[in-house]
Amino acid sequence: MEQHITIDGVIVPFKPGETIMQAASAANIYIPHLCHHPEFKPHGSCKLCTVNVNGRNCSACTFPAEFGQQVLNQTDELNKLRxxxxxxxxxxxxxxxxxxxxxxxxxxxxxxxxxxxxxxxxxxxxxxxxxxxxxxxxxxxxxxxxxxxxxxxxxxxxxxxxxxxxxxxxxxxxxxxxxxxxxxxxxxxxxxxxxxxxxxxxxxxxxxxGFSVPIGKRTFDNHEISEDLDEQ
Amino acid sequence: MNIETVVNSLIQAHGAKATQLLQILNGLQAQFHHIPEDAITLVAEQLRISPAHIVSLIEFYSFLSITPRGDYEILISDSITDRMIGNRDIIDQLCNRLGVEQGVLRDDGRVSINTTSCTGMCDQGPAGLINGLTITQLTSDRIDEIIKLIEASVPLERWPEHLFAVSDNVQQRGLLLENDYTKGDAIRATFERGREKTLDELTSSALRGRGGAGFKTAMKWHFCHESYTTGDTDGDLGLICDSPSNHVTADCDRIVVCNADEGEPGTFKDRLLLTTHAHQLIEGMTVCAAIIGSCKGYIYLRGEYRYLLDALEAMLAERREQNLLGDNILGEQFHFDVEIRLGAGAYICGEESALIESLEGNRGIPRNRPPFPVTNGYLNKPTVVNNVETFVCAAAIAEKGGSWFAQYGTEQSTGSKLLSVSGDCARPGIYEFTFGISVHEILDRCGADLDLLGIQVGGPSGTFITADEFERKIAFEDLATGGSFIIFNSSRNLFDIVQNFTHFFSHESCGFCTPCRVGTTLLTRQFDKIHAGHGSAGDLVELEEIGKIIQAASHCGLGQTAANPILTTLARLPNLYHMQLKQIGFEPGFDLDSSLDTARRLTARDDLDAHLKQREQ
Amino acid sequence: MSSKIRVATTSLAGCFGCHMSFLDIDERFADLVELVEFNRSPITDIKECAESDIGLVEGGVCNAENVHVLREFRNKCKILVAVGACAINGGLPAMRNHLPLQACLDAVYLDGTGVTNPQIPNDPELPLLLEQVHPIHEIVNIDYSLPGCPPSADVFWKFLTDLIAGREPTLPAELVHYD
Structure with missing residues (x-):
């Protein structure tokens, strides 16, 4: 069986060497972030991607996925922290x-x-x-x-x-x-x-x-950033 | 002196390597009392790094500066214990008599005075640094003497020695400090017993890291030994590995680092070990090198301990002479040498991965972990980082065996612990106790009155305890401490203590992650608001919430513990906080009336409507 | 009449844009006045705030008078609401915060182009300016915030109808914007 972790109870596969963020993105699961960008080496400084891994808070963008990890992402507590x-x-x-x-x-x-x-x-x-x-x-x-x-x-x-x-x-x-x-x-x-x-x-x-696109037609006027995983 | 000449000689001395940048900048600061712009350009060219990178280091480390500081650059330690014995009076005396404002260079460029974080002299304060050298017991008379020397332009080399005297101040010796020892014994024992068996001894000793976190030392060394090296080999391994006469093996790609960045306020026990037990320290590092397979070690010495550098270098030279360092140590196929690198005023560099960054010539920003230093440390090579005391313990264990060590202490905390005792007691200084000693007994030994406000155990990042906890024990399983033990009698003001600690963390935050960078600043403002008497019940709730956010979300131990002074005292002495609150209503955190100062001045108004009350009557 | 919810509104260091946006609820205003009565507000021209259920505050705090009005609202209104960017974070008036107050006044009243008889006004009738512009939550406690520059008419409508119906007010994602 392939390697997987769970995020909020959902089974998420990952490839060896991937971070929790990479595994989540591949599975279309949004974890809030700002300093992370898939094209670049992760940085881990903004801390918006703080998730709880087996009881401990870590940055999803830098923390390696490991078999058996139980990751909490969309909890009230974490979202309040974020x-x-x-x-x-x-x-x-x-x-x-x-x-x-x-x-x-x-x-x-x-x-x-x-x-x-x-x-x-x-x-x-x-x-x-x-x-x-x-x-x-x-x-x-x-x-x-x-x-x-x-x-x-x-x-x-x-x-x-x-x-x-x-x-x-x-x-x-x-x-x-x-x-x-x-x-x-x-x-x-x-x-x-x-x-x-x-x-x-x-x-x-x-x-x-600036302001070349009218209000109402800008990137985040009509959809949320969590729906926009490809562009991140 | 000509800038180019100085730059060239520093690069000559340290090597034209980016990893030496901090050392070169330390040298420039010592020479010019700032880093001149031309020097930045020259160093950038020769080290082939960007000028902006150099600037970023200068702006990170407190002891470096872009703008000139005085020919006599005085920094007064601002630890809580320095404050308790009147460092403010000392600063005022210096500023008034020398005609200089704190933090501002005197017009003639001769003197500058400022504060600095704890200099590790809490048992003999008020203390400070002058051009990087430690000065202690700054009484009013001593300050007078210093002022005369400065006004007479006497060069520092000709100042009387007693001004720079640092007392060892050992109050109680135990198995470590009493251990009689012959140079080379630990290394000899290691070779005789064999490396693997010596690691077994370390395992059976159950030694845990003395820096505070308490990770099992044998396990760390084992992991490092097992690690495959993936590091860059850029020729930074120094003479030993580069020497063509050497048998260079893959083993040389592991690194031993001694963390001598003793920055936790109230901690000064490594100062003693570096002074009187430096041979045992190097011996411990050498044993580590033999076990993990390393040929290169570094001591990261905090900038505040610059005064120890020459003696340590001489000790290393002596060991090289005696074949205890260098090639073929004691005739074995084993090569190991140690280099000392100096910090420059940044508490965060005591965090092991920040320390490694600093060793590499970067800003001291803690790394993301994993990977851990044991697999990816200095220049990405497997690296063991241990505290000074840990290496000294390891040397003793290598010589005398694990069971000798493990017979002392408790099951989970074997051996002894050096404590730096300061604050309100008759006999401040260094005490060695076996683990498991109660706080009560410590207070008894150091002559403290039992009518106490409380004790800060483990420094600001540790825990504040009050009288009902004095039966607790010093041990990893109860009260863990890196060694700081600050006693406060009942006349002390809790808020002055917590304020000093909270500001310390915000000053020392590296700024990497949001919760620590912004959070520690918000925390100091929120605390100061309550301290100044502008707090209401909601402000206290907010204070605790900010503290918990920083604790929960920060990148490294600094942030995760930065709110401890507030959270641990709030849990124990809530009444003191409540008494500090306004009974009713919310008040702004800034002074409303003084916010009208400019407008009043420009309109020459002072009528009733030209003023605001901080809260409604 | 007495069973109606009483609402007060004011603009501090704002542009009245939020009030204009409020009026954009258009014909729904007729429904609203069936349920609420307006006390102190530019809509009524009542100058002193009586005990009210809801206070809507537009604008940040830039001068001494703003402080007094804001405190009056806090005292009289059971629920105090920060309306719009300026009330929430200082907004555009807070762009002066990176300049010393004297530099602002000098530029406007002394050194400005076309200024004749340069002097900084000092009539006691005029409120004195604070060194910086502050969001209202830095001066008094706030119960709710309605972001936007301005918040749209739908934001006002949704918020007030929720409150009047006794629901905890919530704004759907499409109504939350900061510009």
Whole structure:
């Protein structure tokens, strides 16, 4: 018999070496996530994919599937935990959806919808973060960065450029650009780099494309992110 | 001094390898009191790494800085015990007399003063660091002396020695500290008995890791030995393995690491072992290397213990002379050497996978596990990481056997434990007790009054216990501790203690995962709100909820224990928390009236409507 | 009349867009007023809030007056609801939060293009600005939040009809949006 785990009681097969997230995705089971992307090496930092494996909490995106694991995913307790975690991301940054071009196509926003987020719960930090609009075709608004490192990984692993790096410690963590000026314009970043369209939020955007799709027709206007497993 | 010359000599000394980046940056900081931009460019070119990566390290480690710090860079330890004996007065005295603001470089660039996390001198504080070197027992007179030396521009090398004196402060010796020992005995015994049988002795000793987690040491070594190496071989294994005269075997692809990053506030027992038992430590590492099949070891020494570095290097040199390290140790087909790498002010690097990242020259971010270090550790090679005390125990066991060790302690916690006792007692210092000793007995030995607020066992990440728990025992199955034991008498304010610990964690959070990065910041704000008297009943519920989220969802042990100071005291002393709450209503967590300061100033208004009350009357 | 549910509404640092959206329930308004009576609200022009069942608060808290009004609503309303992005997270007015207040006032009243007789208004009638704009849950306890910029008319309708019918209000996924 093939190897399998159970997720919320459902038998889910996996191939050796797969993570719980990979096994779940293959079985069309949604586990909330933001820093995970199937094309890249898992990172495990956002913690939205926290699942309970045989009684212990782990990140589904990094934890290897092993025969016999009993995984809890859609429980009230885990979804409450995930809701609080995504609210932490909302108060840490400055995520003002009405003023953001990414609204409607944003995975942070769509995941928050999925988790039933109606308010930010915590006090907002309102910390000012640097906006870099120096590049002719791209803009970087650090107010919206959630440190998923997908741009870091895409630039390093696909584009071979190492344009982004995470610097700082703790709550002072921030995204830096590897260029003489520290800005994007002299970084060698190009519009068709993989890193240019990987950002799940509106932190890294291609210019002059905002609001081109009317409200009502955007990616997450008419379906939930959990129904969208192929695009993740 | 010319930047290029310094960079070149540091790279010469450490090797042009990315794994040495932190060591090179430590050297630059020591020389220039910051990392100059030109140095970043030069190091990036020579090590072929990106300047942004270098910046990311500088901004991660507390002891490194992009902006200049003083020629005399003073850091005062801000552990709770330092606070209890007046480190604030010391800082004020320094700042006032030297004409400098805390955290701001003096105009002439000569002095900077700031606080730092526990420097491991809680038994002889207030303590601190000056240009990385430890200074202790900072009385007002000593501060006067230091101020005079600084204003007279006396170079540190010519400062009187007593300022840098660190007392061993051993109050009680047990089987480990009393063990008389001859250099090489543990290695000889290992060879005579055979490696497998020595591992059997370690198994029968039931030794568990002394860092706090208590994993069985023999099992860790066994797993590492069994691991297939998958690591990159980038020539980082150092002289031994690269030497053409050597018999390089696949075994060389395993690594022994000593975790000497003793950062848990209130812990200073490894300081003693590194001072007086360093030979036993190296011997333990050597025995480990022989058993797992390794030829390379590292000691990751916390930056705060920089003052121990020269003596440790000299000890390694002595052992090489005596054929106890290096090629063909004691004439056997066994090659092993040890290199010391220095940390730079980051508590998180005490977590073993963060420590490995730091050893590799990266920011100290804990890795995802599995895989564990025993299969994928330093440079992806199978790696044993053990605490200083664990290796010292292992050396003793290799020499005297497992049953000798296992006769002491309890069934699940064999042997002895070194405790660092500090706080309110007559005799702070280092005590070695066999496992199973009760808290009551410890208090008796160290001369503590029994009228206590409580004791922090295992440091901020451990547990706060109160009087009805003083019959509990120090053991993995009861009160586990890495060694920290801080005593608080009944005059102490619980909130000052918890605040110090909670801020410590948010300061030391590496920032990798959301719950710890954002959660510890939210937790400090929520706690401070209640501490400042703005809390209502709902705020206490919220405080506990934030704590539990961080505990449940964090990536590593730091986050999983960061709320312990709040959660363990809330469980034991709920009344103190309730007394701190406002009887009615919700209040904002920020000061409403001072939020109008700017507007009042710009409009020159001070009428009734120009003010807000924090809550309605 | 007295058996009707009493509703109060106000806009703090908002744009009244949420109120406009509320009015978009259109003909359903006729059904609603059969069940509720409006107390303090721009709809009635009542200035002081009487004891009410539901308070709908649009906008964040940007000045001293907002604090007083919000507290009045909290005191008088059994159920207090944060309506719209600004009440929930500060919204667009909170975009000034990354600037010091003085820089904002200088830019508008002293250094702005076309400003003549530059001075920062200091009439005691004018409420003083807070250093930052805050969501209302940072000042008082909130019972429910209706996200959206603005929340659609259907959100108001669903929420109020649930409450009036004695059901725990819920919003179906298609009604939840932040923009």
């Amino acid at each position: 809701l609080r975690i995504i609210q932490m991301l909302f108060v840490e940054g400055n995520h003002l959806c009405p003023a953001c071009e990414k609204s409607g196509n944003c995975k942070l926003q769509a995941t928050a919808y999925q988790l039933g987020m109606l308010d930010s719960h915590f006090p907002h930090f309102y910390k000012a973060h640097e906006v870099d609009s120096s590049h002719p075709d791209l803009m970087l608004d650090r107010n919206r960065c959630i440190f998923c490192t997908l741009c870091v990984r895409a630039s390093r692993d696909v584009d071979g450029k190492e344009i982004f790096e995470i610097s700082g410690r703790g709550i002072n963590k921030h995204l830096v650009v590897n260029s003489p000026s520290g800005k994007l314009h002299d970084s060698g970043m190009e519009m068709d780099d993989r890193a240019a369209d990987i950002c799940p939020t509106g932190a890294l955007l291609v210019k002059r494309q």
